[in-house]
Amino acid sequence: MLITILLLIVISSVISYCLTPLIIVLAKKYNLVDNPKIRPHPAHTHQGVIPRAGGVSLFLGIFIPALFFLQFNTQLVSIFIGCLLIVLMGLWDDKKHRSPYIRLFINAAIVLLIILSGITPPYITNPLGGILHLDKYFWSINIWENSFVFYPFSSIVAFIWIYWTMNIVGWSGGVDGQLPGFVAITSFFIGILSLRFAAQDQNQLQVTYLSFLTAGSFLGFLPWNFFPQKIMPGYGGKTLAGFILAIISTLSFSKLGTATLILAIPMADAAFMLIKRILSGKSPLFATSNHLHHHLLKLGWGKKKIAIFYWVISAIAGIIAISVNSQQKIFVGILALVVISGFILWINLLKKIPVNNTG
16 A cells, blocks of 8 residues: 555656646746736735646646546546636636636536535534534435435535635645645645545545545645746646645545644634635735735745745644544644634734745
């Protein structure tokens, strides 16, 4: 099994790494670039013209080896259709800069596709003890002599979790190397935890493989995105990251608590910014320059330092996640969210100083 895991990570890393220079060339040729002078953006932390469209190499780094290592079923087909739609939407946004309302609507449609394929959590851990069975209540619907079962509570939790995660993970991707690093770490630890059940369930083995393929693809992309970045993930790459993490955590016997713990910084940062913008009467859908990494830049942190800070916190959280049981994980996750939220609040209260765009 160890050899297989290493093989999955290495193959997906090599594919992603080797395809990215080609994507850089094509992005420049077709003007899929981020130029702050032409398209100013409040969340920008870079200078100069940087190719976008990194989601293409990230997607192919997962999809190509999946053709050889995974056994495709209805759920896997729907997952990769969703991934493809996200990447295509990202290219569309890279070229035309679409409205966030259009992007959110398309994201919602993709999540509904995933739920209709049966990807929903059957249960979640109760913080007070025991299990909350989300599939206890269901509706059976007969259409054209075919019976379909709909689980309302599982579907609602799945929609909220996947939609939230796929939209907010990218908010913590504004600094060179920041996003691919913590996404690779998160998917790696979800894969490790999924291994506990893989021997008993063949379907779980597919999820485990998908987790390691994801880790490898983002790891292979990292050298091109690390400071000074040669390419950006783009909207497609960032949304793809959140989408895949939400899916594998849902399928890995509901490892929602694990993903929340490892993604404590992006989760807390997103929640803080949403609350702050709503209370100030501003739309939470439009970009801002007040995320945690922006404040750290203003405090004089370099981009490399910020990226590594995110990686280290994610790795520590991952180690904790594989060391505690489900109930303990929830309390640790809540504690982490509270501590990080307090840190973000403290950073927000510090005196602002000019942004430092050095590495």
